[in-house]
Amino acid sequence: MAALMEAKGLTRHFGGLRAVDGVDFRLQQGEIHALIGPNGAGKTTFVSLLSGRIPVQSGTITLADEDITRLPAHARVKKGIAYTFQITSVYPRLTVFDNVALAAQSAGALGLEAQVAAALAQVNLAGFGGELAGNLSYGHQRLLEVAMGLALKPRILILDEPTQGLAAGEIEGFKTLVRSLVPATTVLLIEHNMDVVMDLATQITVLNFGKVLATGAPDAIRSNPEVQNAYLGGGDDAEG
Amino acid sequence: MSLSAKPLALHLGLIAVLFAAQFMLPSYHATNVSRIMVLSVFAMGYNIAFGYTGLLSLGHALFFAAGMYGMGLPIWTLGWAPVPALIAGLVAGGALAGLVGLLALRTAGVSFMIVTLMFAQAGYLTLLYLNTHTGGDEGFVVDSAARMIAGFDLSTDTPRYMAALILFAIAMLICLWLVRSPFGRVMVAMRENEERSRMLGYNPFRVKLTALVISGLYAGMAGAAYGMLFGYVGATFATIQYSILPMLYVLLGGAGTVIGPFLGALLMFYLIDIASGYTTAYLFVVGAALVVLVLFAPKGILGTIRERGLKWLP
Numbered sequence: 001m002a003a004l005m006e007a008k009g010l011t012r013h014f015g016g017l018r019a020v021d022g023v024d025f026r027l028q029q030g031e032i033h034a035l036i037g038p039n040g041a042g043k044t045t046f047v048s049l050l051s052g053r054i055p056v057q058s059g060t061i062t063l064a065d066e067d068i069t070r071l072p073a074h075a076r077v078k079k080g081i082a083y084t085f086q087i088t089s090v091y092p093r094l095t096v097f098d099n100v101a102l103a104a105q106s107a108g109a110l111g112l113e114a115q116v117a118a119a120l121a122q123v124n125l126a127g128f129g130g131e132l133a134g135n136l137s138y139g140h141q142r143l144l145e146v147a148m149g150l151a152l153k154p155r156i157l158i159l160d161e162p163t164q165g166l167a168a169g170e171i172e173g174f175k176t177l178v179r180s181l182v183p184a185t186t187v188l189l190i191e192h193n194m195d196v197v198m199d200l201a202t203q204i205t206v207l208n209f210g211k212v213l214a215t216g217a218p219d220a221i222r223s224n225p226e227v228q229n230a231y232l233g234g235g236d237d238a239e240g
Numbered sequence: 241m242s243l244s245a246k247p248l249a250l251h252l253g254l255i256a257v258l259f260a261a262q263f264m265l266p267s268y269h270a271t272n273v274s275r276i277m278v279l280s281v282f283a284m285g286y287n288i289a290f291g292y293t294g295l296l297s298l299g300h301a302l303f304f305a306a307g308m309y310g311m312g313l314p315i316w317t318l319g320w321a322p323v324p325a326l327i328a329g330l331v332a333g334g335a336l337a338g339l340v341g342l343l344a345l346r347t348a349g350v351s352f353m354i355v356t357l358m359f360a361q362a363g364y365l366t367l368l369y370l371n372t373h374t375g376g377d378e379g380f381v382v383d384s385a386a387r388m389i390a391g392f393d394l395s396t397d398t399p400r401y402m403a404a405l406i407l408f409a410i411a412m413l414i415c416l417w418l419v420r421s422p423f424g425r426v427m428v429a430m431r432e433n434e435e436r437s438r439m440l441g442y443n444p445f446r447v448k449l450t451a452l453v454i455s456g457l458y459a460g461m462a463g464a465a466y467g468m469l470f471g472y473v474g475a476t477f478a479t480i481q482y483s484i485l486p487m488l489y490v491l492l493g494g495a496g497t498v499i500g501p502f503l504g505a506l507l508m509f510y511l512i513d514i515a516s517g518y519t520t521a522y523l524f525v526v527g528a529a530l531v532v533l534v535l536f537a538p539k540g541i542l543g544t545i546r547e548r549g550l551k552w553l554p
């Protein structure tokens with residue numbers, strides 16, 4: 001099956017540091033693909049290359065067989081690749097409504113108010129529209145970040161540690177939400193919380209030191225000795 | 241949004257007050273207010289770039305002067321009629337802003353300030369250098385025959401006041417509409433968090449260039465009207481002072497508010513007017529006022545009022 005998005009030999013070094021080092025990666029339409037790996041493994045850098053936030057040094061990225069390696073980030077968003085930030089990046093001095101409206105109107109939404117209300121309801125933030133985003137709790141800002149991603153109506157939604165800072169109850173709601181998105185939307189999920197990963201993911205890729213350590217179905221990944229060594233059993237915490 | 245009635249009422253109310261004021265103000269003050277209204281249009285344009293989009297330009301005198309010369313030169317050298325000349329001024333301001341933006345918007349922050357400043361300085365020196373065509377630093381007087389529109393002599397008090405008011409009203413209502421439009425929201429987004437806006441699919445360069453061109457259109461229109469209404473075109477209007485003035489108006493009145501530029505222009509104009517009656521060091525008074533402002537109300541008068549409760553203020 002042809003991949004929706006494919007990366008070949010993707011590379012990004014920071015000085016001598018090989019943050020992403022020749023990664024091959026395929027994202028299939030409709031899957032929930034988890035990207036895991038220890039802190040500093042290069043996960044955020046890798047998806048930043050996919051979304052265009054950081055320029056690629058070498059390698060190629062295709063979206064539905066179109067080469068988008070050199071496309072600027074804003075143009076990739078228009079093509080349906082949405083990225084939600086690991087470090088919350090909302091507009092703190094604007095209202096929650098305006099935050100989501102900016103995403104919705106970028107997607108060319110008709111009936112802005114309804115679109116915004118729908119996205120906020122999806123993350124259980126209905127009724128918060130009038131608040132300043134900066135006044136929300138950290139967890140709610142994370143959810144706002146997700147709502148902005150949803151309002152973009154993306155083909156591929158990249159979530160960078162979305163459950164960080166969420167309460168247990170909110171995590172359950174979040175899992176339900178992500179499941180409801182597929183297969184219409186394809187989800188690429190960076191996540192440290194292994195329960196969330198094992199519950200949601202239909203495919204997992206493990207990064208370590210900028211390289212792909214393993215990729216496959218959850219069961220195969222769980223029983224892979226290399227992965228256990230480097231990550232799962234390696235004493236690294238599953239925070240969140 | 242039922243709230244939108246309130247801002248509209250406020251802005252229409254201001255226009256009504258200014259209309260009524262001409263019948264009550266003595267001639268000296270009526271002329272002052274005419275000037276203030278035209279300078280407010282300039283400041284509104286500055287506010288679109290600086291207050292809403294976050295582009296701190298030090299070169300807006302260039303766009304003001306472009307409008308003034310764009311209007312004045314065709315009249316002076318080609319004998320154009322006033323309306324096409326005013327349109328030429330408007331276009332000149334926007335076009336020059338677009339040109340400067342194409343280059344200057346490759347930079348940001350302090351570099352953007354410096355690059356716009358240098359462009360404005362280059363424009364000023366060009367006016368002096370081409371003195372046979374531009375009148376150099378003496379400038380030139382706009383022919384009084386070219387200051388008649390539809391039978392109204394714009395060199396006389398009432399038509400001049402009305403012309404300034406009409407321009408002011410149109411400019412303000414367009415600004416109000418713009419900042420409440422989806423594009424207005426994107427301008428603010430660019431100011432607040434450029435990286436986020438990029439990742440929402442907005443091209444920062446294009447958004448900023450558009451805002452700068454709109455800003456230049458305002459400045460150009462104001463420059464053209466100023467030359468037409470007060471009858472003089474000169475290179476002093478291209479000096480750095482005229483880049484600083486709209487910034488001061490905006491800072492004083494409240495950056496990112498629609499009425500702020502007018503309020504700032506009104507107060508600053510009279511502050512200078514009154515201070516210069518007492519001392520030749522009136523710029524010192526202006527400086528002191530600014531220090532107080534930055535220390536105690538960094539968001540300007542209306543910005544502070546908005547923060548303290550009038551949340552709906554656009």
Ligand SMILES: Nc1ncnc2c1ncn2[C@@H]1O[C@H](COP(=O)(O)OP(=O)(O)OP(=O)(O)O)[C@@H](O)[C@H]1O
Nearest residue numbers: 014017019037038039040041042043044045046086
């Ligand atoms: N802009 C940058 N300049 C220099 N080094 C960077 C930059 N961004 C990331 N790095 C480094 O690249 C490596 C990979 O970082 P990255 O943020 O991609 O890891 P990650 O897998 O997302 O980690 P975490 O789980 O902590 O979020 C780290 O060592 C990091 O310090």
Ligand SMILES: [Mg+2]
Nearest residue numbers: 043044045086
């Ligand atoms: Mg990361």
